[in-house]
Amino acid sequence: MIGRPNGAPVSITGLGTYAPDRVVTNDELAELVDTSDEWITERTGIKERRIAAPEQAMTDLALPAARIALERAGVKPTELDLIIVATVTPDMMFPTTGSLLGDLLPAPDAAAYDLLAGCTGFVYALAQAHAMVSAGLAEKALVVGGDVLSKILDWTDRSTIVLFGDGAGAVVVERVEDVGFLGFELGADGGGGQHLWLPGSGSRTFADPDRLVKMNGREVFKFATRVMVSSAEALLDEVGRTIDDVDVYVPHQANTRIIDYAARKLGIPEDRVVVNVDKYGNTSSGSIPLALADAEAEGRLTPGSTVLMTGMGAGLTWGSALMEWTANGRVQ
Numbered sequence: 001m002i003g004r005p006n007g008a009p010v011s012i013t014g015l016g017t018y019a020p021d022r023v024v025t026n027d028e029l030a031e032l033v034d035t036s037d038e039w040i041t042e043r044t045g046i047k048e049r050r051i052a053a054p055e056q057a058m059t060d061l062a063l064p065a066a067r068i069a070l071e072r073a074g075v076k077p078t079e080l081d082l083i084i085v086a087t088v089t090p091d092m093m094f095p096t097t098g099s100l101l102g103d104l105l106p107a108p109d110a111a112a113y114d115l116l117a118g119c120t121g122f123v124y125a126l127a128q129a130h131a132m133v134s135a136g137l138a139e140k141a142l143v144v145g146g147d148v149l150s151k152i153l154d155w156t157d158r159s160t161i162v163l164f165g166d167g168a169g170a171v172v173v174e175r176v177e178d179v180g181f182l183g184f185e186l187g188a189d190g191g192g193g194q195h196l197w198l199p200g201s202g203s204r205t206f207a208d209p210d211r212l213v214k215m216n217g218r219e220v221f222k223f224a225t226r227v228m229v230s231s232a233e234a235l236l237d238e239v240g241r242t243i244d245d246v247d248v249y250v251p252h253q254a255n256t257r258i259i260d261y262a263a264r265k266l267g268i269p270e271d272r273v274v275v276n277v278d279k280y281g282n283t284s285s286g287s288i289p290l291a292l293a294d295a296e297a298e299g300r301l302t303p304g305s306t307v308l309m310t311g312m313g314a315g316l317t318w319g320s321a322l323m324e325w326t327a328n329g330r331v332q
Contacts, residue, residue, distance in 0.1 A: 004183035004239050007134035011180025011326040014075065014172035016068025017293040018061050018146075019050040019165075019280065026162070033158040040162045045256025049165025049281030051150045057091040059100045061168035061286075062144045066101060069142065073172035077105035081138035083112040084129055086121030086145040086285040088198070088314065089152060090114050101144065110142075117188075118196070119252050119313025121145055121285035122169070123321050126309075127184040129173040141173040145285035152198060154212040163255065164213075165281030169289020179324040182306075185235040187227070192316035195219040220316075224254060227318040228262035232310045235320045243267050245306050248295055248325075252311035253277035253287035262310070274300070284313065303327040 025048045026037035040046055052061065062085060070077060085098040098112035117124040122145030129141040146168025153161050200211040228251060236242060249268045251259050256277060263273045274291045283290060288309050295301050303326060310320040 001187065002183070002185040002234055002238050005130065005134055005181055008175045009178055009180045010130045010133045010173060011176040011323060012171045013174045013176070013326070014069040014071070014073025015169070015289065015293055015296060016065045016072060017167070017169040017290050018065040019167040019290070020052045020056060020061070022051045022053065023048050024051045029162055032155060033161065035158050035162060043255070043257070044163060045278055046162065046281050047278045050167055052148045052166040056148065058085070058087050058089055058097045058146060058148050058168070059091050059104060061146050061148060061166065062097065062101050062170065063104050065146065065168045065170040066105065066142055066144055069170040069172050073174070075140055075172050077107045078109070079140050080105070080107040080110040080142050082129060082132055082141040083107060083110045084115055084125040084141065084143050086115045086117065086125040086143070087147050088116055088118060088121070088284060089148045107142070117313065117317045117319070118315050119254070119282070119284045119287065120311040120315070120317040120319045121313070122288045123184070123309060123311045123319035124186060124317070126173070126321050127186060127319070130181050130184070133173055133175060139174070142170060143173055144168060144170040145289050147284035147286055149213070149284055152213050154210065159217055160213050160215055163282050165283050167280055167283035167286040167290050169286050169293060171289060176326050180326055182241070182322040182324065183235055183239040184319065184321050185231050185238065186319040187231065188315045188317045190315065192219070192223055193314070195223070196314040196316065221258065223316055224258045224312045225261045227312050228258065228310050229265045231318045231320040232266055232308060235322055239322060241306070241322065246272060246308045247305040248272060248274060248300050248307045250274045250288055250291045250295065250307060250309045252313070253280065253291055254282050254312070301325045
């Protein structure tokens, strides 16, 4: 699906992130499996990742990120109408992480739910929040993207433990005076779901007894390098923009080879691409907001900047969002 807004302008008015304190380097992983810092860096660009403490669950990552986003937006938790948490590692299947987060903030009047779209979850959730706010069904929405993937990894599997990390980001979405989101492009190919999956995690019985993440890295790479480009191109064409109009490109932080390939095929100069996978690894739904926060800290997100976000992940899913960055220009 693809489209551009035809309702009230909606944008991000607050951004916050959180990553666990524990840093795990490539050298530490080399003590667990047959790998090395050189091998991981060459193939992924990742040097380290954050790993949650044993007692930390998704709400423990989401809560501090949400509080920062709300503070920066000047929004009280009690003003929220909607909370969407994009994650594949909820505290539990129910009650949802969104509901638990709403209670902790507290946001007693907010509708709240979780969204599962793999690493694309944050972009999907942005589109849903935008639609709700633009249509007038909600005034102020909180979107959280994040995962605690360390909880579901096989720590003897070199193909997965070198890639992933834990982290979360949150944004406040509201109506603004002008511009904001320019359009979204979302899609899914369930036929590719067999390449990145979590056995035994639902109502379908799998033969695998360990219920840990499985991935066909070669097929996921082929899918990612294709859709990261096609999704962005389709969206830009839909809204009448070109690559030259993009000031900041925030791709899903899967690995540097995918990011470099996508940027090269799209023709985006290196200095416009945000890359922080080296210090966080792939944090799934948390990767785009964490990258946005780094871009903001570096002074790259200024009012009027055109920002392109593109993600891909389990499902297999993909999605892009294009927006003009705003500086708290909300409608009062």
